[in-house]
Amino acid sequence: MGGEDPVLILGIESATQQVGCALGGHEGVLASAHSARGRRHAESITPQIQFVARQARINLKDVGCVAVDLGPGLYTGLRVGISSAMAMAYALGVPMIGVSSLDLLAFAVRHTNRLIVAAIDARRSELFYAFYRQVPGGVQRVSEAQVGTPDDLASELLATGEEMLLVGDGARRYADVFAGLQKTEIAEQGLAHPSAASLVQLAHARALREEFVKPWELRPIYLRIPDADVNWNTR
Incomplete structure (x- = not known):
């Protein structure tokens, strides 16, 4: 993946109340979408990915890397974003880049x-x-x-x-x-919220240096025991 290949990056961001996706590469950010209200993160990500692909006139099969926000952030949103990004990377057979919120x-x-x-x-x-x-x-x-x-x-x-x-x-x-x-x-x-466009820009700079990881190597940044575990332990 080195040399002159322009790496096209799909970025997925869901660490806070906002969820966002973006596509871009050596030409900059081609399209992005964010939503902070309404449906839950899990229901927003797939339609957003399809939307930005249409807006950018990109076939997702041309994506060379999936970037994701690793947190810290809200546990449920983070988990949804990271698992969605990993699923995309596995499906496309491409490496990943993780960036802190x-x-x-x-x-x-x-x-x-x-x-x-x-x-x-x-x-x-x-x-x-x-x-x-x-x-x-x-x-x-x-x-x-x-x-x-x-x-x-x-x-x-x-x-x-x-x-x-x-x-x-x-x-x-x-x-x-x-x-x-x-x-x-x-x-x-x-x-106020991390931006999927910023994610694509930061990830592209790292992609040029080939700082990729395999999907199974990604580690979320929690900084704190997730609320669900705390609630379970105190029962």
């Missing part, structure tokens, strides 16, 4: 010079978050991804003393906690 959020605001803080609503009054800085062509994570309360994150932000841009549905949900912090701005609602 926090990386996707940060990538969307890569043109800022400020410290980027990607924060996803983890429910149970917690956030999944990580810190990023702009680098040529994208962003670089400068902290481990972690789970903590909004107050935990606010304390970390206060300690940095830097100008910061917060992005993600977690930042927006707990905006009141961060409102009092100086030099801190929250990105617009349109950037």
Whole structure:
């Protein structure tokens, strides 16, 4: 798959309340679709894939790689997205690339010079978050991804003393906690969820470096025991 072959990528993203798909490659993102309301993730993904394929005028048999958001995020949505992406990769006989949901959020605001803080609503009054800085062509994570309360994150932000841009549905949900912090701005609602278009762009750069994995090698990034397991253990 090396050499001059332009790798066509199908991206599937379902780590938060939004589900999205996109197709693209060396020409950029050819088509994408996202939905955050209505039907459940499992019922949205297949029609979305068919829709973006029609919009891009692509036969899915021409896809050379399936990219997927590995999380962290909401357990059920993540599981649906990853299993759908793996099923597509198996059916097409192509490799995969997995990308973190926090990386996707940060990538969307890569043109800022400020410290980027990607924060996803983890429910149970917690956030999944990580810190990023702009680098040529994208962003670089400068902290481990972690789970903590909004107050935990606010304390970390206060300690940095830097100008910061917060992005993600977690930042927006707990905006009141961060409102009092100086030099801190929250990105617009349109950037609150990881984007399937960003997934295709990030995955394409990695595909050119042939950083593929086999479907069975993919590992979701949970950061926390899934709610279903917690509920079972406490019964």
